[in-house]
Amino acid sequence: MMEQRKPISVAEAIDRVIQHAQLLGEETVNLFESYGRILAQPIIAVHDVPHFDRSPYDGFAIRSVDSVGATGDKRIEFSVVDHIGAGIVSNKILTQNEAVRIMTGAPLPSGADAIVMFEQTIESSDSFTIRKPFDALENVSLQGEDVKEGEEIIEVGSLIHPGTVALLATFGYDKVQVAKQPIVGILSTGTELLDVSEPLAPGKIRNSNGPMIAAQLARMGISCKMFGLSADNLEASLEMVKSAAKETDCLITTGGVSVGDFDFLPAIYERLGAEVLFNKVAMRPGSVTTVAVANGRYLFGLSGNPSACFTGFELFVRPALLKMMGADKIYLPQTTAVLAEDFTKANPFSRFIRAVYDGATIRPAGFNKSNAVSSIARGNALIVLPGGSRGFTVGDKVDVLLLGVEEGTVKWLL
Numbered sequence: 089m090m091e092q093r094k095p096i097s098v099a100e101a102i103d104r105v106i107q108h109a110q111l112l113g114e115e116t117v118n119l120f121e122s123y124g125r126i127l128a129q130p131i132i133a134v135h136d137v138p139h140f141d142r143s144p145y146d147g148f149a150i151r152s153v154d155s156v157g158a159t160g161d162k163r164i165e166f167s168v169v170d171h172i173g174a175g176i177v178s179n180k181i182l183t184q185n186e187a188v189r190i191m192t193g194a195p196l197p198s199g200a201d202a203i204v205m206f207e208q209t210i211e212s213s214d215s216f217t218i219r220k221p222f223d224a225l226e227n228v229s230l231q232g233e234d235v236k237e238g239e240e241i242i243e244v245g246s247l248i249h250p251g252t253v254a255l256l257a258t259f260g261y262d263k264v265q266v267a268k269q270p271i272v273g274i275l276s277t278g279t280e281l282l283d284v285s286e287p288l289a290p291g292k293i294r295n296s297n298g299p300m301i302a303a304q305l306a307r308m309g310i311s312c313k314m315f316g317l318s319a320d321n322l323e324a325s326l327e328m329v330k331s332a333a334k335e336t337d338c339l340i341t342t343g344g345v346s347v348g349d350f351d352f353l354p355a356i357y358e359r360l361g362a363e364v365l366f367n368k369v370a371m372r373p374g375s376v377t378t379v380a381v382a383n384g385r386y387l388f389g390l391s392g393n394p395s396a397c398f399t400g401f402e403l404f405v406r407p408a409l410l411k412m413m414g415a416d417k418i419y420l421p422q423t424t425a426v427l428a429e430d431f432t433k434a435n436p437f438s439r440f441i442r443a444v445y446d447g448a449t450i451r452p453a454g455f456n457k458s459n460a461v462s463s464i465a466r467g468n469a470l471i472v473l474p475g476g477s478r479g480f481t482v483g484d485k486v487d488v489l490l491l492g493v494e495e496g497t498v499k500w501l502l
């Protein structure tokens with residue numbers, strides 16, 4: 089008789105998965121290769137930024153005391169004693185009514201404490217006049233105004249994005265300590281599967297899950313080992329899973345996890361002596377998603393149905409891999425949006441609907457069954473409807489999970 093599987097909630101399933109994440113350790117990479125990695129050391133300011141007082145404008149550096157009393161009728165004149173651009177240090181010490189012609193980014197000369205913009209002067213050959221007094225430190229970019237030495241600016245576990253790279257460069261990190269990345273394998277099971285380049289044949293379909301998961305990993309900056317295809321044969325699949333698992337921290341299989349006569353993953357987990365964390369989740373699609381652990385390695389048994397496979401990756405594989413790298417934000421970004429289309433179907437389980445989100449409203453991305461591939465391609469987000477609900481209509485506020493931000497919008501919205 090067929091085993092009865094007991095569904096657990098999505099939250100419980102995610103919890104069980106991430107509890108088994110083992111940290112992978114650290115490595116050093118070049119700054120130029122650090123984008124997208126997880127920071128393994130905090131960024132602590134090793135000096136003030138900027139580390140000297142500087143001019144934020146093109147103009148003249150003056151002593152503010154010399155500008156006292158300046159008006160439109162009683163302009164005060166300064167004589168220009170030096171001329172510097174960014175990167176040059178003036179060796180002049182300003183005395184009464186002297187000024188240095190100074191460009192944006194250049195250090196304030198000794199004695200100077202204010203900057204007059206070109207636009208605030210009337211210039212002659214070696215002098216200029218001003219029509220208003222300047223306060224001490226007026227128009228000065230002060231040492232440490234951006235960052236103070238010793239400040240912790242970015243925490244361990246942060247994703248390195250272009251701004252992080254700029255900060256690392258500022259402090260002279262040409263090498264960066266980052267978390268090691270997991271070695272992830274992908275094995276697509278199914279006698280019906282053809283390689284992408286093969287011509288269609290009766291009853292056969294091309295393997296779309298394997299390349300899709302490789303791209304989902306690539307979106308996280310993680311590469312993978314492709315173990316190809318495995319026909320539905322218990323002994324052969326068992327050998328492939330065994331040898332692939334040996335080479336990986338995390339092996340993702342697709343297909344063969346349900347209750348069919350040729351669904352061999354449950355038997356494979358048993359033969360491996362793997363601990364099955366769950367084999368039924370109260371969600372659609374992806375209810376048969378199975379996660380097991382053997383010898384400290386993850387075995388993700390994602391459903392063969394493309395939409396279920398996609399969703400299983402985003403909900404379970406993604407946070408597990410991020411946790412292995414010590415990342416601090418392991419879950420998909422969430423928001424709420426207004427439904428732009430009725431969704432009246434009942435939701436006995438939590439439902440994840442591939443959807444198109446435009447920054448305000450959201451609508452299902454077309455044909456939305458578990459076996460759909462077109463809606464994964466059209467969608468950029470997932471609508472999340474709670475189990476036990478039904479009858480959502482236009483205008484209802486719904487929960488949304490965002491899936492990557494590679495793509496922009498068609499229109500400028502502000």
Ligand SMILES: Nc1nc2c(c(=O)[nH]1)N[C@H]1C(S)=C(S)[C@@H](COP(=O)(O)OP(=O)(O)OC[C@H]3O[C@@H](n4cnc5c(N)ncnc54)[C@H](O)[C@@H]3O)O[C@H]1N2
Pocket residue numbers: 276277278280281293294295296297298342343344345346347348351373374375376390391392393394396458459
């Ligand atoms: N009696 C029951 N039947 C089914 C149940 C159930 O509870 N009782 N669950 C259904 C649900 S829900 C899903 S989802 C599927 C899951 O099936 P498997 O994970 O075992 O996957 P397969 O049977 O191998 O394939 C399902 C489907 O997906 C296609 N497929 C498989 N691999 C790929 C691939 N790499 N690329 C593209 N498409 C793939 C495959 O041809 C099948 O059409 O089971 C239901 N049945």
Ligand code: MOO
Pocket residue numbers: 371372373374375376377391393395396458459
């Ligand atoms: O696991 Mo199935 O995707 O619930 O449709």
Ligand SMILES: [Mg+2]
Pocket residue numbers: 343344345346347348350351392
């Ligand atoms: Mg099956």
